[in-house]
Amino acid sequence: MAQLENFRLKVFRSVAEHLNFRKASEHLFLTQPAVTLQIKALENDLGVRLFDRSANRVALTAQGSVLLRYARKISALAAQAEHELGAEGGQFSGELSLGVSTTIAQYVLPRLIGAFLDEHPRVQLGLRSGNTEQVVQLVLDGNVAIGLIEGPARERGVHTEPFMRDELVLIVPPNSDPAHFSAQQLLASSLLMREQGSGSRHVVEAALEKSRLKLKSFKSVMDLDSTEAIKSAVEAGLGVGFVSRWAISKELELGALRVAQVRGLTMARHFSLVTRTGPTQQGLTEAFRLFALTRGKLQSNSGKPRRLRPSTR
Template sequence: MFEDLNAFAVIVEQSSLNKASKLLNLSQPALSRKIAKLEEELGVQLFDRRGKRLEITSTGRFVYTFALEQRQRQLRFLQKLSRHKNEAQSMLTLGASLTTLQTTLPTLVEAFMSKHPQTELKLLTGKTHEIVAFVRDKKADAGVVGSAIHEAGLRCIPLFDDHLELVVPLGHELTARAGTASMKDLQGLPMIIFSKGTWYRSLTDDLFQRSGIMPDIRMEIDSFEAIVRLLPTCKASALLPKSYLRSELLRDNGLTALFLPDLKETRRTTSLIYSETADLSSTARSWISETRASFAGYRMV
């Protein structure tokens, strides 16, 4: 009915069936059928037909007022719908493993939000397999995880390689052996390590076992930031991912990072994942392209 009401209003405004039919891109017979159908549905006569002339009836004027109101309501609805669609497209849901949440993601989010300040960001965290499930089930637009993913329906883009480095306070005895220190120097060394159940804890436990090393474990913590802050106070060392060890972070906390050749064995790949079948919003596509561009040609080894 609303389409027919609009056609009726156009006839009234144009004062001509011929002009209205051209404006509506309809033939005159088709337009006449619309008006006849509307009159039948409403049970009223909208026009007095005097030869080729149409004169609106008093009831027709009442219906015309209603038609204008409906036109304005439809316009407001379409405007609100458009705003809603734009707002929905400016939402971004990301999944991040606990490791990437503390290392890689903050810098990426800061860069993206500086370019897209109106974006509403939602973050889902969990273990790598949980992030994969979020993206696969379309609960997240994309994910950043600390490993390479091979799963049907998902695209995995390697961003960079990472490995652990030994972090010690400035003035630590091992700083004098920078470049020559080895895993053997970790024997009995006071250390803060990751909590049990974390991926990095499994990695370091395996590393210590293969190297025959037994450090002096002072604390077990699952926060990179807490470990960094406690190292100088406890005069301890830690194995932390190179991607996290920004120069200003080390400087501000009175720390230095030492490279041990054996730690190359801890190399892992941080990857961007997203669904190949999902209908991604323009915001999600921007995130993916900008994240890929920020690591183009960059590999940390």
């Protein structure tokens, strides 16, 4: 089925939401000159300037902000029409925008969307990643239809629901000894942490506080901006860190990292789906939400990460 949303409006919406022509071109799988050409053509058609451009920034004009508001409404209506027309035999089509926090994007989402696209091959996915706070903001701003986050969402205006269990575990270098840490041994270590705003960091801080362990009491604390950076630093012997069990299956198999138990310290959590509060989700967004809830429950009940098998229906 052809997409009902006007192509130039779709290009405009991407540039307006990214405020960056290069990022918009990557998102749309177009060249940057092609994106620029579409924007200029749209400005000529409308007789207004939509963006203020300078060497270092792109900003919406007042007219651009008005058009973005209507472009989002047009996109939502077009998507709803596509969903209702295309949901034959349980299959959906159209574009679904997801905001995904970092750990989920790297270690969980590929399996999840692979299985979803096996069932709905005509769906086009647009993905934007960031930490939990950034993903929640994307949902609030209407830049994505649904978010998948690691930590709690404290902001008003969003609804969250858990869809998959997770556990943060302490990873140590492969030659580390012992495999069990006391609180005192943990405090004597250099702790590698995710950055502020990360859902993983929030869980670690809450668990440490519950156990009356303060960050300032550690030998040292280093903030890193990704789970991969923490794993590499631990493997290099720079310290220890708490990461999702989903993130280390390969390293454990290869013997590159070990998991150490900390007496009296557990960090169980749930990954959550987040949507804006308001009317019940419809069509493709609701189909993905229900799919994620169902598959997430299957994964959680399995007790360990495993490949999501596509449906055979």
